Amino acid sequence: MLLYLLRRIVYAIPIAVAVGFVCFMLVQIAPGDPINAIVPPDAPADVVEQVRKDYGLDKPLPIQFGLWLWKVCHGDLGRSLATGRPVWSDLSSAIGNTLTLAVCASLLGFALGCLLGGIAGTFRGSFADRIATTLAVAGVSVPHYWLGMVLVVIFSVQLNWLPAMGAGPGGSADWSWDWEHIRHLILPMVTLSVIPMGIVTRTVRGLVAEIMNQEFITALRAKGLSTWTIFLHVVKNAAPNALAVMGLQLGYLMGGSILVETVFSWPGTGLLLNSAIFQRDLPVLQGTILVLAMFFVTLNLIVDLVQTTLDPRIKRA
Amino acid sequence: MTLKRLLLAAAFAAPLTLPGLASAQGTLRIGMTAADIPLTHGQPDQGFEGNRFTGFPLFDPLTAWDLSRPDRPTPLVPSLALSWEVDAANKTRWIVKLRPGVKFHDGSDFNADAVVWNVRKVLDRDAPQYDPRQVGLTATRMPALRRAEKVDDLTVALFTAEPDSFLPINLTNLFMVSPTHWQKLRDAAPTAEAAWNAFAANPSGTGPFKMARFVPRERAEYVKNEAYWGGAPKLDRVILLPIPEANARTAALLSGQVDWIEAPSPDSVPQLKQRGMVITQNVQPHFWPWQPCFVGDSPLKDVRVRRAINLAIDRDGMKQLLGGFMEPATGTVEQGHPWWGNPTFKIRTDKAEARKLLAEAGYGPGKPLKFKVQISASGSGQMQPLQMNEYLQQDLKQVGVEVEFDVVDWNTLFTNWRQGCASPAARGAAATNVSISTMDPFFALVRFYDSKMAAPVSNNWGMFSDPRFDAMIAEARNSFEPAARDAALAKLHAAGVDEALFIWVAHDVSPRAMSAKVKGFVQPQSWFVDLKTVSIQ
Numbered sequence: 001m002l003l004y005l006l007r008r009i010v011y012a013i014p015i016a017v018a019v020g021f022v023c024f025m026l027v028q029i030a031p032g033d034p035i036n037a038i039v040p041p042d043a044p045a046d047v048v049e050q051v052r053k054d055y056g057l058d059k060p061l062p063i064q065f066g067l068w069l070w071k072v073c074h075g076d077l078g079r080s081l082a083t084g085r086p087v088w089s090d091l092s093s094a095i096g097n098t099l100t101l102a103v104c105a106s107l108l109g110f111a112l113g114c115l116l117g118g119i120a121g122t123f124r125g126s127f128a129d130r131i132a133t134t135l136a137v138a139g140v141s142v143p144h145y146w147l148g149m150v151l152v153v154i155f156s157v158q159l160n161w162l163p164a165m166g167a168g169p170g171g172s173a174d175w176s177w178d179w180e181h182i183r184h185l186i187l188p189m190v191t192l193s194v195i196p197m198g199i200v201t202r203t204v205r206g207l208v209a210e211i212m213n214q215e216f217i218t219a220l221r222a223k224g225l226s227t228w229t230i231f232l233h234v235v236k237n238a239a240p241n242a243l244a245v246m247g248l249q250l251g252y253l254m255g256g257s258i259l260v261e262t263v264f265s266w267p268g269t270g271l272l273l274n275s276a277i278f279q280r281d282l283p284v285l286q287g288t289i290l291v292l293a294m295f296f297v298t299l300n301l302i303v304d305l306v307q308t309t310l311d312p313r314i315k316r317a
Numbered sequence: 318m319t320l321k322r323l324l325l326a327a328a329f330a331a332p333l334t335l336p337g338l339a340s341a342q343g344t345l346r347i348g349m350t351a352a353d354i355p356l357t358h359g360q361p362d363q364g365f366e367g368n369r370f371t372g373f374p375l376f377d378p379l380t381a382w383d384l385s386r387p388d389r390p391t392p393l394v395p396s397l398a399l400s401w402e403v404d405a406a407n408k409t410r411w412i413v414k415l416r417p418g419v420k421f422h423d424g425s426d427f428n429a430d431a432v433v434w435n436v437r438k439v440l441d442r443d444a445p446q447y448d449p450r451q452v453g454l455t456a457t458r459m460p461a462l463r464r465a466e467k468v469d470d471l472t473v474a475l476f477t478a479e480p481d482s483f484l485p486i487n488l489t490n491l492f493m494v495s496p497t498h499w500q501k502l503r504d505a506a507p508t509a510e511a512a513w514n515a516f517a518a519n520p521s522g523t524g525p526f527k528m529a530r531f532v533p534r535e536r537a538e539y540v541k542n543e544a545y546w547g548g549a550p551k552l553d554r555v556i557l558l559p560i561p562e563a564n565a566r567t568a569a570l571l572s573g574q575v576d577w578i579e580a581p582s583p584d585s586v587p588q589l590k591q592r593g594m595v596i597t598q599n600v601q602p603h604f605w606p607w608q609p610c611f612v613g614d615s616p617l618k619d620v621r622v623r624r625a626i627n628l629a630i631d632r633d634g635m636k637q638l639l640g641g642f643m644e645p646a647t648g649t650v651e652q653g654h655p656w657w658g659n660p661t662f663k664i665r666t667d668k669a670e671a672r673k674l675l676a677e678a679g680y681g682p683g684k685p686l687k688f689k690v691q692i693s694a695s696g697s698g699q700m701q702p703l704q705m706n707e708y709l710q711q712d713l714k715q716v717g718v719e720v721e722f723d724v725v726d727w728n729t730l731f732t733n734w735r736q737g738c739a740s741p742a743a744r745g746a747a748a749t750n751v752s753i754s755t756m757d758p759f760f761a762l763v764r765f766y767d768s769k770m771a772a773p774v775s776n777n778w779g780m781f782s783d784p785r786f787d788a789m790i791a792e793a794r795n796s797f798e799p800a801a802r803d804a805a806l807a808k809l810h811a812a813g814v815d816e817a818l819f820i821w822v823a824h825d826v827s828p829r830a831m832s833a834k835v836k837g838f839v840q841p842q843s844w845f846v847d848l849k850t851v852s853i854q
Contacts (some may be wrong), residue, residue, distance in 0.1 A: 031725060031726070031728075031729035031732070032726065032728035032729040032732050033728070033732040036728050036731065036732060038449075038450060038453050039452075039453030039454070039457065040362075040364070040453065040454065040457060041731030041734055041735065041751070041776075042457055042458075042760065042764065042775070042776055043453050043456075043457040043735075044457060044460065044770075044774055044775045045735070045772075045773040045774050045775070046774075047452060047453055047456050047457055048453070048735065048773075050449075050452065051449050051452060051453045054449035054452075055449065079510070082353070082362065083353070083356065083517075083533070084450050084510060084513065084514055084517075085514055085533060089533070090533060090534060093533075093534075094534075149564055152564075152565070152568045153568070156568050156571070156572040157568050157571040157572055160572055160573070163572060163574055164565060164568035164569045164571075164572045164574055165558075165560060165565050165568070165569050165574065166535075166558065166569075166574065167535070170536075171532040171535040171536045172532070172535060173532045173535070262561065262562050262565075263562055263564070263565055264565065265558070265559070265560050265561075265562070265565055267534050267535050271352070271534070272534070274352065274561075275352035275353055275561075278352070278726075278727070278728065279728070280728055
């Protein structure tokens, strides 16, 4: 197991380099110029070239990438071209905000998904199954940014129950788990939870239905075990696969939803990436995507380890 | 006894609530279109929205605009400079007298040393305070300024590369920041860049508001500067919130999270009005054109074609499409502006005349005029580019003109704009659609009509070159008496309209929506507003 762990950590290094390289090349290939993050469109050519030189954007691309990689190895993600602030200072606060939103949305989505999926799988073919399945399909089909806008119209504009945007009355820097702040979290959290809810519902439904049909369940019933005890057996058998799906979903949410964070002006990594993309702010793009990719890799590793713990039949070589 | 105790408790509690009520009365919350707080180190980014909200409220330039009236273009007025005049013996030297008794927010004095220091921050690469980030945002708007020298504590000499009567107008773009405060931060920081970042979080200018709290990407909070040289503002507090998505801004206003939003989406206006919000708009120093290419195979090289297209457009119909949020453009500026000049070619809708001109140019049903325009899907100042361009496409079809679009994103459009119509980046487009700010003569006219400004030097994307226009520009640049300068610019503008050097379509009206509690707001014919006169009821 230790070897497996070490191997997975070592694999993360080429993944990090590849992610950084792909991100760097995509920005270079895309039309537009990173210099536009620093100078306005009406800047004359001599000013543009001078600023380009000052920021090292005139160097050959391999050297630019190499310099960036060198700094990353020393823990420096560089500075934003647009603001001049260290990338890490904006990124660390954005990650915290996205984590808050992603974890809450995941918990809500997974809880609902497991509940609906469990009901649907246990009572397959019934009216409850149809309701749960419809909700699941709706969850994965409805564009979540549209849903977010609809929720804002209903709950903020018409009913005035919840705020339309932001991460608290004083911004995310003042975040605390009180009602004044949590009410800012509710709408984006519900919006983000519908896709994982739908996916987990469908997954759990399939798993529970399959397990319930297996002979060992019939044997357990024949032995006279209670429904609750049988249920625990079903959960234990469904958990590894369900966890794998939930882990992936959590990873996607932690990547930040550009659209939902923009609709709600939630200051997370999605909103950060949104403005960095439009500004061609290369250091912010590269740093953010690198850190998120590493999150994903780490999360996958954790999910694999938890799966092994839950199901000893899964051996990690 | 219980009632008496209750009354006593209420009597003690009441004063504790009153200060909260008082400060809430004087707090204005603004939802901006920017995705981040514009830079607060003295030279804002995010276009003129930056100057509007993190420029003029925190800092002052040497000269400024009179934003007090909505019924006329904004004239230039003294700000930190009381007077300015060119040296008769050396037209590249300006003598500027400074306003006495002005202090920065940190208490240090504003004087000639501060002016020289601020000029050097963007023009002198050897200066410790030189910031390349601010160069792009400033030097482009003061193309002739080269250096500054102290004459005495309240007098400074500014030098230009060549005689340039536009300098006083250009100086509205250079905000004065406190050298003393910056130096204190520099002494504690490892690099000048780090010092500027620290300054941005805790800036010091001479403006009517001071920074109270700055949360990157989320909010900036200002408090009033009681000692402001122009009189303390009415508002106690201003809170700026970046809300880039139009529907989110509208929702924030309707739900009471903000009091004022920039650029509401046109289709939300009826609902905003129904809920008692006030919609303001006024013609802006801006125009939305197609900028023709004058070289190569461009059919727009022919003045008859350019005039025809200008005559073929139904601008009133476009105004209806935009819900009234535009003014038809008949020039870079409109009648009543000092630079109007009364052109002989009158831009109007006359499709019959348009067809006649196209026929003279050799186009007709058998040989329709076809060309491509490079446009963007969005962008600052671009208004509703897709809808507007598609409208033009359908409108021009009525006179037999077939227009094709090359749609690119905003960043790409202005990267290509810098490269010119003869470069491969233009992809064969005969026109480009980049909206133009017209606050000063260089921005409004010179950079398009001057042959020396052909891309990539500046924004003469179409590579226009005509010695008559170069001569008119030189005349304007060398007319230092304001009335003579304006007359020369009027001659230049009129000549440009007569030659149809643009396809003029619209002027933005910069709509904004605000709660009825907002009082005292004047929307001038400017990109900027004066927050000093605003209060919250």
